[in-house]
Amino acid sequence: MKTKYFKQFLALVGLALMAVIFAGCSSTSKTSANAVTHITYWHVNAQTQGGATVDELVKEFNKTHKNIKVTAKYNPNMYKGLMQNLQSAQASGKVPDVTQVGWAYDNYFSSNFKYMTSTDAAKKFDGNDKFITDHFTTKTLSFAKDANKKLVGLPYSLSTPVLFVNKDLLKQYNIDVKSLDTWEGVQKAAKSINEQSGKYGLYIQEPGDTWAQQAIMLSNGADIQKNGKAAFASENGEGAYKLYQEMVTDKTALHTPWAQGMDSFVKGDVAMAFTTIAQASHIKKGASFNASAIIAPHFEGHKTTVPVGGSMLAITAQDATQQKAAWEFEKFMFKTSSSVTWSKGTGYLPPTKDALESKEFKDHVSENPMLVPAVNTLDKAIPWTSFPKNGLQAEQAMIDARDKILSGSDISSTLKSAQEKINAQQ
Amino acid sequence: MNRKKNALWHLPLMIIGIIALLPVVFMISNSFKTLQESYQSILSLIPNKPTTINYTTLNHQVNLARLAWNTFFMATLVTLGKLFTGLLAAYAFRYYQFKHKNLIYLLFVATIFVPFTIVMIPNYLVIAKLNLLNSVIGVALPQLCDATGIMIFLKTMEKIPGSLFDSLKIDDIPNRRIFFNIVLPILKPSIISVGAMFFINSWNEYVWPTLILKDKSSFTLPLALQNYISSEGGTNFPLAMALSSIMIVVPLIIYLIFQRYILNSISNSGLK
Amino acid sequence: MHNNKKILPFIYLLPTGILLTIFMVIPIIYTFYLSFFDWNLIAPTKDFVGMRNYIEVFTDPVNQKVLMNTFFYIILLLVLNFIVPYVISLIVKFFIKRMQGAYKIIFFIPSLFSLVVGAMIFSWLLNPVSGPVAFLFRESGFVLPNWTNSGGLAIVVICLITNWKVFGYNFILLLTGLGSIPKNIVDATTIDRIPKWRMIWNIVLPMNKSIAIYVLILTIVQGLQYVFTPINVITTGGPYYGSSNVLYHTYLNAFVLYKTGNASALAITTFLIFLVLLYLEIRFVEGRSRYE
Numbered sequence: 002m003k004t005k006y007f008k009q010f011l012a013l014v015g016l017a018l019m020a021v022i023f024a025g026c027s028s029t030s031k032t033s034a035n036a037v038t039h040i041t042y043w044h045v046n047a048q049t050q051g052g053a054t055v056d057e058l059v060k061e062f063n064k065t066h067k068n069i070k071v072t073a074k075y076n077p078n079m080y081k082g083l084m085q086n087l088q089s090a091q092a093s094g095k096v097p098d099v100t101q102v103g104w105a106y107d108n109y110f111s112s113n114f115k116y117m118t119s120t121d122a123a124k125k126f127d128g129n130d131k132f133i134t135d136h137f138t139t140k141t142l143s144f145a146k147d148a149n150k151k152l153v154g155l156p157y158s159l160s161t162p163v164l165f166v167n168k169d170l171l172k173q174y175n176i177d178v179k180s181l182d183t184w185e186g187v188q189k190a191a192k193s194i195n196e197q198s199g200k201y202g203l204y205i206q207e208p209g210d211t212w213a214q215q216a217i218m219l220s221n222g223a224d225i226q227k228n229g230k231a232a233f234a235s236e237n238g239e240g241a242y243k244l245y246q247e248m249v250t251d252k253t254a255l256h257t258p259w260a261q262g263m264d265s266f267v268k269g270d271v272a273m274a275f276t277t278i279a280q281a282s283h284i285k286k287g288a289s290f291n292a293s294a295i296i297a298p299h300f301e302g303h304k305t306t307v308p309v310g311g312s313m314l315a316i317t318a319q320d321a322t323q324q325k326a327a328w329e330f331e332k333f334m335f336k337t338s339s340s341v342t343w344s345k346g347t348g349y350l351p352p353t354k355d356a357l358e359s360k361e362f363k364d365h366v367s368e369n370p371m372l373v374p375a376v377n378t379l380d381k382a383i384p385w386t387s388f389p390k391n392g393l394q395a396e397q398a399m400i401d402a403r404d405k406i407l408s409g410s411d412i413s414s415t416l417k418s419a420q421e422k423i424n425a426q427q
Numbered sequence: 428m429n430r431k432k433n434a435l436w437h438l439p440l441m442i443i444g445i446i447a448l449l450p451v452v453f454m455i456s457n458s459f460k461t462l463q464e465s466y467q468s469i470l471s472l473i474p475n476k477p478t479t480i481n482y483t484t485l486n487h488q489v490n491l492a493r494l495a496w497n498t499f500f501m502a503t504l505v506t507l508g509k510l511f512t513g514l515l516a517a518y519a520f521r522y523y524q525f526k527h528k529n530l531i532y533l534l535f536v537a538t539i540f541v542p543f544t545i546v547m548i549p550n551y552l553v554i555a556k557l558n559l560l561n562s563v564i565g566v567a568l569p570q571l572c573d574a575t576g577i578m579i580f581l582k583t584m585e586k587i588p589g590s591l592f593d594s595l596k597i598d599d600i601p602n603r604r605i606f607f608n609i610v611l612p613i614l615k616p617s618i619i620s621v622g623a624m625f626f627i628n629s630w631n632e633y634v635w636p637t638l639i640l641k642d643k644s645s646f647t648l649p650l651a652l653q654n655y656i657s658s659e660g661g662t663n664f665p666l667a668m669a670l671s672s673i674m675i676v677v678p679l680i681i682y683l684i685f686q687r688y689i690l691n692s693i694s695n696s697g698l699k
Numbered sequence: 700m701h702n703n704k705k706i707l708p709f710i711y712l713l714p715t716g717i718l719l720t721i722f723m724v725i726p727i728i729y730t731f732y733l734s735f736f737d738w739n740l741i742a743p744t745k746d747f748v749g750m751r752n753y754i755e756v757f758t759d760p761v762n763q764k765v766l767m768n769t770f771f772y773i774i775l776l777l778v779l780n781f782i783v784p785y786v787i788s789l790i791v792k793f794f795i796k797r798m799q800g801a802y803k804i805i806f807f808i809p810s811l812f813s814l815v816v817g818a819m820i821f822s823w824l825l826n827p828v829s830g831p832v833a834f835l836f837r838e839s840g841f842v843l844p845n846w847t848n849s850g851g852l853a854i855v856v857i858c859l860i861t862n863w864k865v866f867g868y869n870f871i872l873l874l875t876g877l878g879s880i881p882k883n884i885v886d887a888t889t890i891d892r893i894p895k896w897r898m899i900w901n902i903v904l905p906m907n908k909s910i911a912i913y914v915l916i917l918t919i920v921q922g923l924q925y926v927f928t929p930i931n932v933i934t935t936g937g938p939y940y941g942s943s944n945v946l947y948h949t950y951l952n953a954f955v956l957y958k959t960g961n962a963s964a965l966a967i968t969t970f971l972i973f974l975v976l977l978y979l980e981i982r983f984v985e986g987r988s989r990y991e
Contacts, residue, residue: 048488048654049663075643077653081955086641088957091741093555201828209935257847258934260662261826267661268466268829283661287462393956404939408848436794443787444805447867450820451808469831512718515711523708533981535715538723539917540977543924544949545966548733548740548959549726569722572715631813633928638954649813656819656932664823671816678811690803690871 038326040098040318042073045083046347050279054346062333069326071099080106080312081209084393087114087317098318098327102154104144104309104385105210109392111147117316119145119152122328136335136353144384145313148229154315155331158349160277161307161378162206162216164298165284165371168291170194170272184217184244184298187273191253194272201255203248204262206276207407211399212310213275215386217241219306220299225386231395231423234416241300242412249407256407277310278375279348285371294371296378307378308385311349341365350375391426398422451675458482458669465665481669489651490644491673498647499677501563501636502629505570509625510618513576518606520577521584522592532581535574543634551638561642566635576621583617584610619688627678648674727970734963741957752964762965764940765948769923771854772944776922779862780869781915788874789903793885793895803874807867814864814928821860822933850941853934857942861925869914876910877903912983916976945969 042059046052052075059073076083080103090096091114102110110116123130133142133155141156164181171178174194180186191202206213215225215233223237248254255262255271266274267287274280275297284292299305314331318324333339340356343349345365350372351357357376366372388395402419406412452472457465459477468475485491519525520532550569559565587609595605611618633649640646648670655667682689734752736745756762791799809817825832827845836843846852880903888898904911927947930936936943936951943951945965953962 049661049666052654053488073643074641075654076641077637077650085954085957088739088741089551089555089638089954090560090641092552093558093560095555095558095560255828255845257827257845258937260656261822261828261847263661264466264664264823264826265828268469270829280661283663287466287661289463289467397956401939404937408938408941433795436790437798440787440790440795440798440802443866444802447806447809447863450817450824450863451812453824454816454820469829469834512714516715519708519711523704523711525705525708531712535719536980537977538719540920540973540980541723541727542920542946542966542969542973543927544946544953544962545730545970546723546726547950547966548953548962549729550722553721553726569718572718577715627811631815633813633815634924634931634950649815652813652815652819664819667819671813671819674816675812682807682811686804690807691875 037068037070038322039070039072040323040326040330042071042099042101042330043076043083043087043097044073044101045076045079045103045312047075047077049283051343051347051349054343057346058334058339058343061339062330066329066333069329071330078209079103081393081396084109096317096319098316098323099330100154100315100317101157101312102315103312105212105387105396106392107145107153107313107384107387108147108389109387110315111149111151111153112389113392114317115319116153117318117324117327119155119316119331122316122324122331126325126328132332132335136355138354140380140382141352144309144382146384147387148389154313155335156311156352157314157334158311158343158347159352159379159382160279160310160349161375161382162213162275162297162310163278163294163371163374163378164296165266165274165276165280165292165294167266167269167272167288168293170198170200170269170290174198174272176272178295181273181295182298184220184241184300187298188244188248188253191248191272192251195251195253201253201265201271203254203273203275204257204266204271205245205254206259206262206274207256207403208259209400210396211403212277212308212385214242214245214399214403216297216307217245217275219308219383220297220303222300222303225308226388229389230427231388231420233399234413234420237303238416239412242406242416244300246406246409246412250409278350278372279310281369281371281375282348285369292371294374296374297381305378305381307382309379309382310385311352337361350379388423388427394426395423454668454671457665458672460665462663462665481665482673484666485669485673489654489670493644494646494648494651495673495677497563497645498630498649501567501632501647502626504564504567505629506622506625508567508571509573509576510622512572513580513621514614514618516572516577517580517584518610520581535577538574547635547638554639560639561645563636563640563645563647565639566632566647567629570629570635573625576625579617579621580614583614587613616688616691619685620691623681623685623689627681630678631674730963730966733959734967736960738959739957740953740959748960752960753968755961756964756968761940762948765943765945768850768854768940768942769944769946771851772858772923772926773919775855775858776861776918776926777915779858780865780918780922783862784866784870785873785911785914788870788877789899791870792874792877793899793903803871806870809863810865810868812864814861814925815932817860817864818929818932821856821863821929825856847934848938850938853938853942857926857929857933858922860929861922865918865922865925869918872914873907873911876907880906909984913980916980916984919976920973945972 044055046055055073059071063070074097076086083101084106087096087100119133120130123132137156141159142152145152145154145156147153164187166178166181174197176190176193180190187203194200194202218225218233218238218241221237221241223235223241224232226232245254249256255265263274263276263280265271267284269290278294281294297305297307314334316324316327316331318327334343335353337353337356337359340351340353341359341361344351344356344362351362356362366376398419402415405415456472456474458481459479460474461478461480464475516535520528554560554565554568557565559568592605631649636647636650640650652667652670655663655670735747735749737748738745791802824830825846827833827843827847833843844852846856884902885898888902923944923946926944927950930942930944930947934942936947946969949962949965949969952958952965
């Protein structure tokens with residue numbers, strides 16, 4: 002008897018707790034009634050990088066397509082973060098329907114996840130692949146093909162690395178922009194600026210991938226991979242890293258994480274920054290100096306070659322209605338107006354022929370001259386190296402090698418051991 | 428002379444006070460700068476041309492109400508759960524004799540020493556199986572009990588003499604009345620201070636939510652902050668600071684209201 | 700009636716018990732189980748590899764580096780988050796007479812902040828080339844070392860960031876502990892003209908031992924988990940694992956590289972280290988056999 006009220010009190014608190022839990026449940030659960038097909042779209046665009054544009058496009062799509070409802074999901078930490086989430090989503094069995102896949106994960110994605118190739122989707126739902134051939138150049142499509150020549154997805158965003166320069170600093174210290182066509186010239190300029198001002202000459206992006214470093218090696222005539230095996234530990238690969246290491250050691254180049262490095266460039270403490278064109282709008286907004294961009298440099302005696310950056314859209318939906326809806330959504334995203342809106346919002350280059358040629362995009366470029374070198378670099382772009390097995394570990398091995406070399410390790414042995422590590426897993 | 432000496436002791440304390448507050452001032456001041464000014468005048472604590480553009484942009488870009496609600500809902504759930512389970516368990520430990528009591532208590536306390544990483548993988552799989560990914564409930568569920576609460580409540584209850592309890596038992600006073608009329612009033616300060624700390628910690632939680640919440644609409648405030656530290660597009664520092672300033676409002680209000688309890692009874696109640 | 704009394708405590712313990720079983724006990728066992736397998740979180744099969752994951756914890760050079768870093772973290776956290784607040788709480792308690800309340804209020808404010816915010820603010824303030832601190836250093840003729848390039852310095856900065864957050868909390872804990880020391884003992888020493896430092900060393904510190912050890916252990920156990928956020932936001936463990944610790948490395952293996960077995964073995968190793976600390980906690984704080 003004596004515990005009766007106390008028990009009642011407990012029951013009440015318990016009930017209240019349950020009620021709160023259920024209230025939360027019902028507010029987050031979604032009903033999938035009606036004839037509306039729900040699909041989810043996973044992307045990597047943070048709010049500072051076109052996230053708002055993605056929301057805007059999705060909203061427009063949902064408005065114009067009454068029978069399909071797209072929900073966009075942002076995945077932090079770029080393509081690597083998205084791949085991680087996809088891997089854990091696979092563990093829980095809830096995969097997205099349309100997925101933005103970074104070029105570096107092309108082969109890894111195609112050999113580890115279930116998806117529908119764009120060619121199959123076009124043939125199944127349109128009856129032919131005219132949509133694909135009409136909108137994309139062969140070169141652009143080659144970026145999205147895996148080792149078995151299958152079209153994993155449709156190229157969605159394109160980017161190239163460019164050399165951003167602080168024109169005021171260059172002028173102040175008498176550096177001729179033309180001398181920056183080669184890495185040797187960049188090194189000389191950086192040294193001169195450093196000696197005269199104490200400022201850093203150059204920053205090369207150091208994110209959770211080695212895209213920019215690969216561009217430097219490629220522009221010294223090195224291969225990143227040959228026949229599916231890593232091949233960057235060559236004389237040319239070492240040569241590229243040698244210049245980079247020298248510059249970091251004698252403090253003419255800044256070695257620091259990406260966010261800090263770019264902040265220093267935008268603030269005016271670093272004269273040049275080798276990074277993705279996607280940074281252009283941030284630089285334009287933040288910098289109080291005269292900023293401009295030039296084509297990625299190459300080594301003397303070699304040509305500029307860069308891995309293309311960006312992503313493709315792959316269909317990961319499993320059942321036919323959702324695949325069809327996913328294809329509808331992709332086609333909408335590749336309309337010229339959508340592509341250009343997307344490009345303006347993100348700083349990437351549009352993937353389709355018609356969008357690149359459109360007046361709207363050309364106007365945009367003339368307002369943002371920093372985009373010009375990026376557009377011109379597209380001809381010099383090759384697919385981003387992507388290893389089919391253990392793609393995440395392979396990228397990590399290359400990042401580890403970069404970090405070791407920049408903190409002074411022997412270049413030749415470090416590259417060799419990274420290469421062996423990757424090839425042992427293939 | 429004594430005065431001088433006294434002032435000398437204040438010096439390190441003042442320095443620590445400045446270190447504690449300066450980043451806060453810095454955060455608020457940068458939230459009123461434009462991106463360009465944040466790069467240009469790094470030292471100034473007062474913006475040259477104060478602007479609210481960051482706040483309006485934020486309001487335009489993210490659903491602040493939704494974010495705040497998710498965070499609030501999660502923190503409330505966690506706090507209520509921890510208080511409820513903690514009070515019950517402490518009550519059992521204080522006023523009942525049962526087998527292996529000592530061992531059970533030590534096992535409970537031991538959970539404080541379980542590193543997050545050891546339960547991370549299995550708990551992730553469980554939440555995924557329960558279909559609670561992208562739900563703040565999935566974040567809260569594994570966190571509904573906390574041995575710290577049990578410890579502090581138990582030690583406060585120990586201040587109530589056992590003999591009092593025994594005599595009430597003999598008089599056949601119901602448990603409910605003992606709990607409400609005697610235990611609860613004595614416990615009130617520690618419930619408030621422990622509850623406030625649970626809430627604030629949960630409000631700010633980052634690591635576990637990043638594993639569970641992937642969908643923007645389920646984000647809590649600390650996760651939304653990630654939106655503005657993306658390197659690929661450049662970090663928009665003033666925007667991030669505006670969001671940070673918004674984020675601190677609720678913990679600050681709680682602190683100001685319950686400051687007396689929080690500062691005086693975090694451990695007063697708890698540890699001898 | 701009698702029965703009731705026997706069952707009731709267990710009913711009260713049930714919610715905690717159930718939650719702990721599902722989200723703590725079973726997961727620990729499962730992680731232990733996983734530590735003997737090679738698995739990637741999604742593959743349908745797990746390969747049994749015996750002790751290999753554990754051997755790797757101690758032989759792999761990266762793991763060794765991370766373990767060493769963890770040790771460095773522990774020492775720094777002890778100094779910054781335990782010794783410094785302890786000294787400050789002694790000063791506030793015994794050496795000043797005014798403004799005690801104001802210091803308490805101010806010191807506690809940073810603990811209201813998320814570590815993500817702390818990490819962002821400090822990485823901006825301490826940007827080695829163009830942050831305000833670097834600027835002030837330059838103006839006064841010094842050079843702020845580029846801490847992002849050096850594992851050791853990055854660890855120092857990361858610990859300072861967590862210190863900013865937890866300093867106030869630990870300070871209050873220790874100060875309240877000091878407050879429970881009977882005033883007449885302190886007064887007596889003043890009358891006897893015993894120097895203050897002597898009084899602190901001989902009377903205050905021993906009397907405050909149990910709470911001090913509690914804070915000390917909490918500093919290590921929570922501190923190692925707290926540093927996770929600044930590591931993740933600022934350095935992601937770099938340069939070349941230089942600022943990683945065993946908890947961050949476990950996360951990296953589990954959710955970035957999907958080497959579930961390695962992650963589990965690392966987690967179990969961390970747990971063993973923490974168990975030693977737990978033993979100390981029981982020994983000094985809980986007191987011997989409370990309920991016997």
